[in-house]
Structures are given as C-alpha cells and as structure tokens.
Amino acid sequence: MAWTNPLRDPRDMRLPRIAGPCSLVIFGVTGDLAKKKLLPAVYDLANRGLLPPSFGLIGFGRREWSNEQFANFVEEHVRERCRTPFNEDTFAQLRKGLRFVTGTFDDADAFTRLSDTVSELDRDLGTRGNHAFYMSVPPRAFPVVSRQLAACGLAHSTEGAWRRVIIEKPFGHDLASAKELDRVVSEVFAPESVFRIDHYLGKETVQNLLALRFANTMFEPIWNANYVSHVQITMAEDMGIGGRAGYYDGIGAARDVIQNHLLQLMALTAMEEPVSFTAADLTAEKTKVLSAIRVPHDLAAHTARGQYAAGWQGSERVVGYLDEKGIDPSSTTETYAAVRLDVDTRRWAGVPFYLRTGKRLGKRVTEIAVVFKRAPHLPFETTATKELGRNAVVIRVQPDEGVTMRFGSKVPGTAMEVRDVSMDFSYGRSFTEASPEAYERLILDVLLGDPPLFPTTREVELSWEILDPIEEFWSTLGQPQPYRAGTWGPEEADAMLARDGHHWRMP
Secondary structure, three states, X not given: OOOOOOOOOHHXXXXXXXXXXXXXXXXXXXXXXXXXXXXXXXXXXXXXXXXXXXXXXXXXXXXOOOHHHHHHHHHHHHHHHOOOOOOHHHHHHHHOOEEEEEOOOOXXXXXXXXXXXXXXXXXXXXXXXXXXXXXXXXXXXXHHHHHHHHHOOOOOOOOOOOEEEEXXXXXXXXXXXXXXXXXXXXXXXXXXXXXXXXXXXXXXXXHHHHHHHXXXXXXXXXXXXXXXXXXXXXXXXXXXXXXXXXHHOOOHHHHHHHHHHHHHHHHHHHOOOOOOOOHHHHHHHHHHHHHHEEOXXXXXXXXXEEEEEXXXXXXXXXXXXXXXXXXXXXXXXXXXXXXXXXXXXOOOOOOEEEEEEEOOEOOOEEEEEEEEOOOOOOOOOXXXXXXXXXXXXXXXXXXXXXXXXXXXXXXXXXXXXXXXXXXXXXXXXXXXXXXXXXXXXXXXXXXXXXXXXOOOHXXXXXXXXXXXXXXXXXXXXXXXXXXXXXXXXXXXXXXXHHOOOOOOOOO
C-alpha cells in the first residue's frame, strides 16, 4: 500500500509531497545516467527535504566495492552535478543509507545478497519493506533482472508495503518487441507497480503546458481547428551520437525520440481537459489522442529522414555519421526524422501536426509551436502587413524554459506598418526558485506511487502502432538523404511542409 499524505484540504496540497520510508535500488549504478542524473537527483531530493531519514540507496554492480567506497563514488558525482548547493549534513544523513552489492545479473547469489541488504535496511534504517528497483540497464537485461528479483523474493511485497520497478526507454524497438517486454515484466510485477520513465514528461515546462491550457481562459477557446493552422513539435540536438554508436545504429532518430518524447508531447498538446489531474484521468485523455492519430497515406510526401554529413558545428569541424567510430559505413540509420500526423477528432480535424528531431542540427532546442491561421480580413494596405507572419504560442521545453507569444504590432512612426513582435515568459526570470531536474520529479513520483507522468502499456503500444508503418516504409528506401552538420536537416523535410503551404520555424 502506498504511503499517502493524510491531508485532504485542497489548500494543503500546495505543501511539498514527501516520500515515506523506502529504498531505491539502482541497477547500472556506475553508468552515465546514474552518475549524471540519478545520483544527483536523489541528493537534491534529500537536500530539499523530500526524502525521509529512513531512506536507503543501494547500488548493484560488478565492482568489488565496500559500502564506504560506494559512498565516496556517490559523493564525487553528487558534488560534481547536484543542482542545489552541497550540504555536508544532508549528505551525512544520506550516507547512512548507502549500500553496495557486488554481482552480475545472472548471479543468483548476488541477488540473495541484495535481498539480505534490503532486509538489513528494513531492520536497521526502518524502510518498512518499501523498495523501488531502477533498471538503468540495456533492455535486453530487463527479463533476467526481473526474474532474478522474483526468484529471490524481492519482487513481491509483504502486507502493507510496496515494491515497484522503473524501466528506462526504449520500450522495445517495435510493437511486437514492446508487447514481449511487457509480458516478461508483467510476469513479475503488477501493472500498477511498473513505471516507464520518459524524462521529458518530468520537465517543468511540459507540466506548464497543462497549466497554460487549463488554468487560463485566453487559450482554450482558440486551441482548435477553427483558429490553429498547424502545430510544430521540435527536438533538435547540436551534438552527434557521441559514444552511443552501439545503441544508436539500427535504432535511429524516430525510434529514439518520436516514438516516446514527441508523441507524448503531441498527446499533451492535443488532449481534452481531463476530469482531474490524477494518473487515470490524464492517461485516459492522452490515450484518446494517440488512438485518434492517423498516419498519412502518402508516406513519401509526408515523412522525411536524413543522415548528417561532415560540416561545422559552431567553430568545430565534425565528421559525418558514417565516419563516426563504431558505425557501419553502409548504415541506413537516420539521424533526422520528420513526420506529419493528423488527429481525427472534431477539435483537430484538418490541422497537421509536424514532428521533427535530429542530431547535428543548428542548435539544441525543444519546443512546441502552435501556429494560428491568418486573420480572415486585414483592413490595411498590403504594404503595411507584408512582413507580418502568423500568430503563434511557443512552449520552450529546453534549454531556456518558458513561453513566447508572437503577434503583430504597429511600428512606431507616422506610417501604418505592422510587424511581428514577441512577448516572452521565462522561468528563470519569473521565479526565484530554479526548476527541479526532471529526474527529481519522476523519482519522487515513483516513491510516492503517483504515476501521472509515466506512459502506460497502452500508450506505448499505440505509439508503436503509429511509428511501425513509417519505419517499414523507410526500410524500403535505402540511404537517408544527407544533410550538412550544423544545418536544419535535409531538403526533403522542407519540401514536406512546403507541399502543405507551410515552412519550419527557426527556433
């Protein structure tokens, strides 16, 4: 049974949500994700007073470490990357619950030692049998880790306690593999105990999209096909694949980003107002959108893919994808993907949603741009409005979190001349407190048993049903169109929008 805040007055819900007694076990604790994101997030939660004194953190890995060596490892990476100031007292309290278990995933004895360590935390620290297992490991390891947890008795909770498992993407590489992965995990954990992490959904700006739409009367009346021309959702990266060749080649941009991040952002942008912001009600509305998404009939005209070639990224000369270390020179994996999708509902009939993502693009940025139709009548001379574009509301997810509104305004002077201007809201300038990292919010949600920001099995399957036909079509085309590093993608992506009378925004 999940620990819940006993307060019921809605005014009291503004108080911080604090996790109850529990522990977090991280598989893959020496990997980049744990070092850069998970360990600092745990510390920042503790430093913000959102973890109880009876909190334990167990690392599982191959290294022959003592608990003290593991604690030193955690401290090193927390000091390097924590968001809040490093506090000696906070870490001293956290250190009391740090444990390390040496072993491999196929070592049953190691999982027995893990079970003994969990029992020790229950006994000595008071974690009360509440334990979450974070699989920061490749998907191929999910089945063996799940079965080992079941075999040693860790997957099943005792009366009044809970056990939960956290799974990092990718959730399969197509619909069939996603279903098989879900079957394996569900053999061990109940559906309500499985949390699929999509870190984009933990970002403050993504959650602000819900506030923007449903807490204000000025947006919702025009958030529909009567006023919206089209929607562009962009996740652009200026870096290449780095050291991820082994993972990325054969996966590509669409599976890596569109299937999860961008389709989730699209669902939040297009969904109807939920009855409440509980997990069940939010999921119900997102699922309706994903169920209503229509893949274009002419995939050649309404999808685009590319592969970055050598070029300049700022002042640095960079190699093309096929020359990256570990990449097959004949690889057909795309590093850029763009698709047009439509939502077959009354609200969005006739409004195209354009999703794009890519590596080695002009800058690092993620944004949702809702572009509105032109005014039906402009009582001005044509020359007065020749530089006037379309109104837009742009939700900036990263790196400069905020919202921009673009509209027309008169240029100062004696002539009537109208040009685009922007009104900007920035989190950094409007609030004194820095936004929490996405992993802080998501880890806390797991420990609280509150899953509104986690994709469900049905959402994952619907996303693959959308992407699979596109991937199957692309597999017949051979080499993706090259684009120069530092630019904004292949020419066919520009042509895709031009066919509909639109063009990509410059972020």
